[in-house]
Every structure is written in structure tokens, then in C-alpha cells.
Amino acid sequence: KQEVTQIPAALSVPEGENLVLNCSFTDSAIYNLQWFRQDPGKGLTSLLLIQSSQREQTSGRLNASLDKSSGRSTLYIAASQPGDSATYLCAGGGNTGKLIFGQGTTLQVKP
């Protein structure tokens, strides 16, 4: 059974800092890993999707990596901005497409 864990649960950084969010999963037979952003009380915005055959994906200031052998994924945010403040969720996708989510990392970027 797939379990997804995110560390840390919360993170506070000053504006401009580069940061890394961590995600670990127990079942290496994932089909993909997806990173989402969620603002309080709002929906989920897909940030990056990494297929199981890929090692990383980049979008703007975001870079996500996937290491199936170690069961880990990281989301790197460069030059953080106050607008990046949100909860970031990673989710592992199985062969039917269903996503198993981690508990999320709540990020606060201070001006």
C-alpha cells in the first residue's frame, strides 16, 4: 500500500531564499508523481508532473526531481516570493491513476 510522507510540515523563509520541499513514498512502483499547490480553502493547482521514467521536470522557478530507487521526490523553489506562500502537496500516482497524497508542507515566505 502506497504511503506518502512530506517533510517538513511547515517552513518559514525570508523572501529571496531558495528552498527544497521533500516527499517520500513507500511503493517504488508509482506511475508518476505530481506536485500541487493549495491556497487556504481553495482547490489544487497542478505544478509539475514527473513520469516514472523521468528524473526531473522544470517550470519557471520550480524544479521537481524523482528518484524511484530511494522513494524520494523534491520540489525546489528558487528565489522564493511572498506569493509562493501556500501548502504544497505531493501525490504518487498508481496504475489506475488514483493519487495518494502526502500531508503537505505549509510554506510561508516573509517579505
Next chain:
Amino acid sequence: AAGVIQSPRHLIKEKRETATLKCYPIPRHDTVYWYQQGPGQDPQFLISFYEKMQSDKGSIPDRFSAQQFSDYHSELNMSSLELGDSALYFCASSLEQGASSYEQYFGPGTRLTVT
């Protein structure tokens, strides 16, 4: 670009009542997923449909049922509502399951409050 549409956005029901949540996927998406997110919790997978057939089932109570229609929209029916059913219900859609990409696009959610 068109997104996933969910209705209603907010719903208040009393215990033991029924509720129906609707989801309209992105055009050409034929797979729909339902998730439940309780207060302070991560989203939990409920059920999914591909080409109008149930493709996977998660921790969905027997009081809940769902289906996908010929136009690919989906409905989640919830009966005998309990206080613990209060949550944000998300629908997500993606292209066919057989494809290599299962990137899911989420709707804004329906906030259900049971009193």
C-alpha cells in the same frame, strides 16, 4: 482554457439528508476522480471512472455512490449524511488511463457542511 467545473460550490445539509455533487471534466477528458479533503487533512481518493465504468475505488462509504454519464460528467450521490461528511470534495479529470500521462486537473471543489 476550460477547467474542471464542479457544482454546487457550497452546500449545507442536515444530518440524514442526501446530497448530489456534480463534476464536468475538461473537454476530451474521459477519466474522472473524486477526492474528499477533511479539515486540515490531505485529499483522500474516493472513486474513479474511465469511459463510464468504475476504474478504481478507495475509502468511499457505502452510503455514497457515483457514476459517469455518456457526456463524461460525473455525479457523487451521498445519502444519510453524517457530521463527519463535512469536507471539501474535489473532482479531477484526466485523459485516458491508457496514456502515459495521468496528469490530473482539479476542480475548485464543493464545500459540504453537514449540520
